Amino acid sequence: MSAVHLRGLRIEIGGRAVVDGVDLDVAPGECVAIVGESGAGKSLTARALLGMLPDGARMTVDELSVDGADAFGLDERSWLALRGRRIALVSQDALAALDPLRRIGREVAEPMEIHRLHEGHRDEQVVRLLASVSLPEPERRARSRPHELSGGMRQRALIASALAADPAVLVADEATTALDATVQARILALLRSVADDGRAVLFISHDFAAVRRVADRVLVMREGRIVEHGTVAEVMASPHEEYTRALVEASAPRPRTPSDQAGEVLLQVRDVSKRFERPAVVGASFRLESGSTLGIVGESGSGKTTLARMLLGVERPDSGSIEWASARRVQLVHQNTLGAFDPRWTIGRSIAEALQAAGVPRGDRPGAVAGLLTEVGLDEALARRRPRQLSGGQRQRAAIARALAADPQVLVLDEPVSALDPTVRARVLALLARLQLERDLTMVFVSHDLAVIAAVCDDVLVMRDGVIVEQGRVADVFAEPQHPFTRELLAAAR
Structure with missing residues (x-):
């Protein structure tokens, strides 16, 4: 019996299908990965299983069950009863997912409080959970706030919180993307152990290198559809789709x-x-x-x-x-391009400001902005867009163009x-x-x-x-x- 059984998932946003015809099964003790580029629909697919689609999204499905419970057509109250107890989420950004004002112990205890579990000895259970995910000094860390922990420690605390109500299914959505190599390896090993202990794990990622370490099977998504699937070894060794081959090759530059x-x-x-x-x-x-x-x-x-x-x-x-x-002349290209650009300004205005600082005359700046965008492989029409209207790759190219404005x-x-x-x-x-x-x-x-x-x-x-x-x-x-x-x-x- 599958812990997750899904047939014919379709998600529309603004009348356009962003996920179309997705089938998925995950058995207890199995880790199944969904890979694909940003916008492929993998995170939307995962969040459909949790009843956490964004406002304005419309979902239809032929069959959907989670841990044996029919999960299609549930109201929000029914989803709240399902989440945490049968299925739980580990998100990418632990710092954003954890309340900065609450201690880690309170975060881990919250699912137990919601589902009325371990009453009378929750503090002891919190420490056991933190120890089970190999968080050092669990008693002390339970009293810490998120900013007092490293990125890897926060991610472990988030996994402990997800496991607090003993769900049958764990969804890890890009849970290791921004972590250091050694920390990432430890978190992947932890997720693998969660599956080996009998839970079903759905691992969402854009990186085949991470998938290879943790998953049994893999589904490759592109533009809302599954374009290839199989065991990880089969897909990585002999991908049938050119898109899959490009993902595999790009994971090992x-x-x-x-x-x-x-x-x-x-x-x-x-x-x-x-x-x-x-x-x-x-x-x-x-x-x-x-x-x-x-x-x-x-x-x-x-x-x-x-x-x-x-x-x-x-x-x-x-x-x-x-x-x-x-x-x-030394210039910086930031890690967080969304934070580095003024969200109120167009990309063209941000680059023009850099040109002004470099002493480029006002009349020459529009042409210089267009030239810089072309040099980094962007259409000059993107100069009229704001940062949030660009993809991550486009923003990074725009950030490089802005750095080049000073002729470093x-x-x-x-x-x-x-x-x-x-x-x-x-x-x-x-x-x-x-x-x-x-x-x-x-x-x-x-x-x-x-x-x-x-x-x-x-x-x-x-x-x-x-x-x-x-x-x-x-x-x-x-x-x-x-x-x-x-x-x-x-x-x-x-």
């Missing part, structure tokens, strides 16, 4: 072949340290060569972003020196592709490679994704707890890592 020619030393960093409440960067020393790409990798809190901010001059080191060979010699890119689908990520990385050649750019690339670092970087710094524990040519460091932490990162990425 090809390593870059570094140049053997040494460039001019643009930047020399000597024994740089920075402290906030605790040491953020400790004794960092390295150099950056003209025309090269330097990668900075490490887990959240390792100091890589603080180091990048000091290169930009946004932060000043407490000690040590950062010496440019001459005056250099160095680009510092902070996790610029971490939230993008593999195929979109591949196109953005190819764009950066082209721009580097055409503009003779030098780049500093901050990332937690070792496959991306291998694809774009010549040299790499590996950071842990503010310290550069290893550095060198990417090919050398990744082939023969010397530090145990580097070996751990590489093992987690395989």
Whole structure:
């Protein structure tokens, strides 16, 4: 008997079918993945199982049951009784999903309160749940608030909350997308153990690399339809659809072949340290060569972003020196492009502002905006749109165009592709490679994704707890890592 049984799902928004004819079964003890690019309909399919479709969405279905209960046509009160007790959700952004004002223990206890479970000993059950998801010091963490936990800890707490009412089905919607490689590996192992313990797990992702680690079967979605399905091994080894092949290939970018020619030393960093409440960067020393790409990798809190901010001059080191060979124009490409653009302004106005700061005359700015958008592969008509009207990949290209407005010699890119689908990520990385050649750019690339670092970087710094524990040519460091932490990162990425 299937824990999830779905036939003929159709979802319409504004009269247009965004999910059409989807069939799905997930058995107890099985993990089934749905993969596809943004907009494929995978998250809408998952949320239909939870009765959590957005306002204005209209759903029809031939058959739908969850843990043996007929789930089609339920009112909101009936869905509330079903959610948490029979089926539960682990969302992508744990920081947004957890109430910032409530302690973690209260968040985990809430499903038990709703469904009147474990009355009289909920606190003990909360600690047991937190321990079951391998959260360190569960008694102390139960008293913490979300901002006091790391990203991986928050995600574990969210999984504990989802399991609190002992549901038969767990839906994980992009639950590991923004996590570091080592943390992601641990969360994927946890989700796999949840399935091995007898629950049905539906894993929503855009990344075949993550799917390979956790799922038994996979369904590939494109434009609202299932275009391919099978065991993970079968689909990854012999995909039938060109779309599937592109997703598989983009999940493992090809390593870059570094140049053997040494460039001019643009930047020399000597024994740089920075402290906030605790040491953020400790004794960092390295150099950056003209025309090269330097990668900075490490887990959240390792100091890589603080180091990048000091290169930009946004932060000043407490000690040590950062010496440019001459005056250099350095620009930043942010991780969160939606937050980096003013939501009230059009994309064209944001780029024009950057051109103004660079000294471009007013009369030349409209043409320069159009030229920059064309250079990054965007239609100049998108200049009239606001940030939310662009896809994630389009916003990232627009952010690169804005950075190029100042005609920089160095680009510092902070996790610029971490939230993008593999195929979109591949196109953005190819764009950066082209721009580097055409503009003779030098780049500093901050990332937690070792496959991306291998694809774009010549040299790499590996950071842990503010310290550069290893550095060198990417090919050398990744082939023969010397530090145990580097070996751990590489093992987690395989």
